[in-house]
Amino acid sequence: MKKSISIAIGLLATVSLSAQATLVSIENCSGTAKNGPAVTCEITNSPANVISPNPNNNKLVAWDEVQNHVLVEDLKVDRVFDPTASFIEDAGNSGYFIKAGTIVSSHYVQWDPNGRGQINASIVLDSQIFAFITSDQNLFDSDDQLALPNINYNDFNLRGIEKKDTTVFDGDSASINWTASSPGDWARLITAYSPAAEAQVSEPVTIALFLSGLIGFVCRRKVTN
Structure with a gap:
């Protein structure tokens, strides 16, 4: 359980996107x-x-x-x-x-x-x-x-x-x-x-929300198992 959360947090901390220049x-x-x-x-x-x-x-x-x-x-x-x-x-x-x-x-x-x-x-x-x-x-x-x-x-x-x-x-x-x-x-x-500038802001937020959901899913598994 702790290892799974650590992996998710690590992804959240290290994920990077290629820059999209306008x-x-x-x-x-x-x-x-x-x-x-x-x-x-x-x-x-x-x-x-x-x-x-x-x-x-x-x-x-x-x-x-x-x-x-x-x-x-x-x-x-x-x-x-x-x-x-x-x-x-x-x-x-x-x-x-x-x-x-x-x-x-x-x-x-x-x-x-x-x-x-x-x-x-x-x-x-x-x-x-x-x-x-x-x-x-x-x-x-x-x-x-x-x-x-x-x-x-x-x-x-x-x-x-x-x-x-x-x-x-x-x-x-x-x-x-x-x-x-x-x-x-x-x-x-x-x-x-600029669509690219908007994407540059919104995509990291989307990924952060996804990984936050992943952490929540792992926590729920711990409760129900």
């Missing part, structure tokens, strides 16, 4: 840089802290931030997938707002070459892209709601992308063509509700 992949990664190693692309679960304004690593890095977050105030963004969507409000020449109460997921993208460099890639996510935040001020302002906790985003000037950079939305993917020098190109992708 950033699915970065595809067709290619580019050039003036100095240093070859251009690469990476999704990371452990961004640097403090975030450096000038990594000079010839790498496009992306990470998931706050997921399935209900906006507590209007979120100022620079570009949107559909200006006529019911949760989008036109802010005139200065961009758009995603209205408070909308559920969003946030993803941060960093590109910083060693010297001047260019990157092409397709960023694939698990839900519809709503918007792109690319200007310094909007990036700063959105940190409070969307940045990862316990990460110092180290606000600095020229954090947005350059005027000639292009980003093309296509459902749950964004194709980028960016050219940057110091301190690099930085942007925030805003997407819809």
Whole structure:
């Protein structure tokens, strides 16, 4: 009896699930840089802290931030997938707002070459892209709601992308063509509700409930036998 309960508790303590990222992949990664190693692309679960304004690593890095977050105030963004969507409000020449109460997921993208460099890639996510935040001020302002906790985003000037950079939305993917020098190109992708992020939260709870039931079943067997 005691051995059976120990096994169940051990399973509860050690069970782990493969991470399900709302950033699915970065595809067709290619580019050039003036100095240093070859251009690469990476999704990371452990961004640097403090975030450096000038990594000079010839790498496009992306990470998931706050997921399935209900906006507590209007979120100022620079570009949107559909200006006529019911949760989008036109802010005139200065961009758009995603209205408070909308559920969003946030993803941060960093590109910083060693010297001047260019990157092409397709960023694939698990839900519809709503918007792109690319200007310094909007990036700063959105940190409070969307940045990862316990990460110092180290606000600095020229954090947005350059005027000639292009980003093309296509459902749950964004194709980028960016050219940057110091301190690099930085942007925030805003997407819809993320099924993968929800699963990442709910599946451990489901397993915990199952194992708790298993423990209860073993205990009941002890009583009835």
